[in-house]
Structure formats: C-alpha cells, structure tokens
Amino acid sequence: MASSPLPENVLSGRQKLIDELVQGREIANRLQTLLSQPVGDDGSLVNSAEDLVSRIMESFTNTLFMLNKNGTVEAVLSQIQAAAATSSRVDSPRLDGRKSEDSGESCRSVSTTLKDRRGCYKRRKAAHTWQRETSTSIDDGHAWRKYGQKMILKAKHPRHYYRCTNKYDQGCQATKQFQKIQDNPPIFRTTYCGHHTCRNLLRAPELVFDSTSPNQDSSLLLSFKDSNNLNNLTPQQAHHFFSSLTSVKHEEFKDIEPACNSSVTVAGQKNQSSSSDYIVSSDQYHDDDLTAFDQSPGHMTVMSSNLDSDIHGDVISGVISFDDDVLQHLNF
DNA sequence: TCGATTTGACCAAA
DNA sequence: TTTGGTCAAATCGA
Numbered sequence: 483m484a485s486s487p488l489p490e491n492v493l494s495g496r497q498k499l500i501d502e503l504v505q506g507r508e509i510a511n512r513l514q515t516l517l518s519q520p521v522g523d524d525g526s527l528v529n530s531a532e533d534l535v536s537r538i539m540e541s542f543t544n545t546l547f548m549l550n551k552n553g554t555v556e557a558v559l560s561q562i563q564a565a566a567a568t569s570s571r572v573d574s575p576r577l578d579g580r581k582s583e584d585s586g587e588s589c590r591s592v593s594t595t596l597k598d599r600r601g602c603y604k605r606r607k608a609a610h611t612w613q614r615e616t617s618t619s620i621d622d623g624h625a626w627r628k629y630g631q632k633m634i635l636k637a638k639h640p641r642h643y644y645r646c647t648n649k650y651d652q653g654c655q656a657t658k659q660f661q662k663i664q665d666n667p668p669i670f671r672t673t674y675c676g677h678h679t680c681r682n683l684l685r686a687p688e689l690v691f692d693s694t695s696p697n698q699d700s701s702l703l704l705s706f707k708d709s710n711n712l713n714n715l716t717p718q719q720a721h722h723f724f725s726s727l728t729s730v731k732h733e734e735f736k737d738i739e740p741a742c743n744s745s746v747t748v749a750g751q752k753n754q755s756s757s758s759d760y761i762v763s764s765d766q767y768h769d770d771d772l773t774a775f776d777q778s779p780g781h782m783t784v785m786s787s788n789l790d791s792d793i794h795g796d797v798i799s800g801v802i803s804f805d806d807d808v809l810q811h812l813n814f
Numbered sequence: 815t816c817g818a819t820t821t822g823a824c825c826a827a828a
Numbered sequence: 829t830t831t832g833g834t835c836a837a838a839t840c841g842a
Contacts, residue, residue: 628819630834
C-alpha cells in the first residue's frame with residue numbers, strides 16, 4: 483500500500499470509520515447465524531438477538547456521527563428510522579386486512595378497461611429514497627420523463643414528479659420528485675426514489691457525492707447491481723476503473739466546482755481483514771487523494787480527502803461511464 | 815407524426 | 829377524510 487498524504491487525524495478517523503462498519507457487519511453476521519438456530523423456550527435467543535440488534539444500531543450511529551459532525555446526521559438518522567419503520571410495516575401483516583404489496587402498479591379489477599385505468603396503481607412504500615438540495619436545477623445525467631405535478635399542502639410551489647424514461651422498455655423503477663422549497667435564495671429539493679436498473683445506469687452507476695464537513699473526508703457512494711464482480715478485477719482493470727472515477731470528478735463537477743481537479747492513479751487491493759471487504763487505496767497520490775472501500779454488497783464508497791469547501795454540505799450525484807472492457811468484466 | 819408535458823381524475827396510505 | 833402519488837387523455841412542440 484502506498485504512502486498517503488492524508489493528515490494523521492483524517493487517516494485515523496477513516497480507519498475508525500472502517501473498523502466501526504466492519505464491526506457492525508460482524509455483529510450482523512452473528513445475528514444472522516443466531517436467527518438460523520431453532521427458537522428455545524427460555525427466550526434466550528430473543529434476548530441475544532435484541533442485544534445484537536442494539537449493538538448494530540450503535541455501530542451505525544457511531545459511523546454516522548463520524549461521517550457527519552456538523553449536525554446533518556439527525557436528518558440521516560431520521561431517514562434510516564423512517565426506512566426501518568417502513569420496512570417493518572412491509573414485513574408485518576396488516577391488521578386492517580388491506581393488501582400490502584410492494585412497489586409496482588396493479589389494476590382495480592379484471593373487468594377494468596384500458597381507458598378506465600386512470601389512477602390504478604400501488605403507491606410505493608419501501609423504496610430507498612434520498613434527497614438533495616441545490617440552488618439550481620442540476621442535470622443529474624439521467625433521462626427523466628415528467629408524469630405529474632401537484633400542489634402540496636403548506637408548500638408555496640408545486641411538486642413535480644418524474645420517472646425514468648426507461649420505465650416501460652426496461653422496467654426501471656427509478657423516480658424523482660422536484661420541488662422549489664425556498665425563494666430567496668432559491669433552493670430546490672430533489673427526492674430520488676429507487677435506483678436505476680436500466681441499461682443507461684448500468685453503464686453509469688449511480689454516484690452520490692456526499693461532502694458534509696469542510697476539511698474532513700467526503701465520500702462518493704457508488705451503487706452497483708453486484709459489487710462482487712469488483713473483486714474479480716485485475717490490478718490493471720481496477721486501475722482503469724478508478725481512473726474513470728477521476729474523470730467523473732473532472733467532468734461531472736466542473737460546472738459546480740472548477741477547482742475540483744485531481745490526478746489520481748488508483749489500484750485495487752482486496753482487504754485482508756475480511757474475505758468480503760473490498761478496500762482500494764491509491765498507489766500513487768498526487769494533489770488529491772482518492773480511496774475506495776466497499777462495505778456492503780452493491781455499494782462502493784470512495785473517499786476523497788481534498789475537496790473545495792464550496793461544495794461541502796451538498797450531496798451531488800453524477801454519472802460515470804466506464805470503458806467497455808471494465809464493464810464487460812463487471813457484467814454490466 | 816411522435817415523444818414530451820400538462821392536468822384532472824383516481825386511489826392508497828396516513 | 830385528507831393528502832400525496834400515479835395514471836392517462838389532451839395538448840404541445842420539434
């Protein structure tokens with residue numbers, strides 16, 4: 483592993499973060515093992531499970547506080563709690579007898595004609611959502627089709643509803659809502675719901691650039707259909723892969739922060755501490771620094787240590803295009 | 815002509 | 829019962 487220009491406190495903070503996440507996953511694995519055992523009469527299994535769940539929650543909370551020391555962690559926690567509440571509702575049978583299917587549309591009845599199908603749908607319940615607030619309407623690189631607009635109670639401006647243009651030809655369920663939430667200065671809130679599964683995004687994995695604290699680590703969150711494929715990358719392909727990330731920084735963020743330029747060479751390396759962890763760190767660092775590690779299937783987080791303060795506090799999403807040979811190896 | 819947007823109606827969730 | 833999310837006919841515009 484190459485030496486890094488990162489400050490000591492940043493490195494130790496990052497290591498703590500990784501340690502906390504690894505610990506959380508180990509506890510989750512123990513919980514999974516525990517839950518696969520037969521339930522005894524003394525209730526010890528339940529108590530153990532509850533204890534492990536508490537420890538997992540504590541681990542996540544610690545991680546979030548490490549990631550975010552300027553107050554927005556509450557928003558993140560509330561989102562997680564909301565998601566957990568939604569998830570528990572889906573897992574539990576409804577008491578009122580109403581159906582509780584997940585996302586997707588359905589029709590009122592078999593006899594419903596095509597013409598009468600207005601409004602026949604199932605509202606999504608458990609899709610993963612995240613928000614981003616910007617001073618302008620920034621193109622996120624995806625093709626969206628507007629399908630509705632509505633005035634929201636106590637809101638001065640209407641909410642606009644968009645779906646992925648590939649919804650019908652590729653079954654992509656990604657949607658977003660766009661709403662102006664403040665006039666002076668203008669602030670727009672975009673709420674994304676669900677991840678793209680269409681070909682366009684598979685060629686361009688979702689990138690969330692979450693920079694929340696000046697002079698501290700910021701992260702890029704990449705979502706892949708199956709990150710296990712990343713583990714199969716040769717060093718050359720990994721280099722290729724993360725060089726693409728560098729180009730993203732140049733291309734996607736240039737309008738937002740022209741100073742955000744970097745020249746990074748990164749090579750992949752499997753984390754030795756855990757068979758399923760994927761940690762990538764740079765072999766050659768230049769002015770900026772990029773380190774990636776994967777903590778869960780389907781996600782890769784890329785840490786950057788040198789970001790301009792102008793974009794801190796924003797969550798920026800972008801699109802990445804990878805070369806065909808890398809994509810082919812990743813089975814995109 | 816065809817794809818995108820607008821807009822009123824419909825319905826599930828709260 | 830209210831509110832917000834989605835549908836689809838009507839309309840727009842390239």
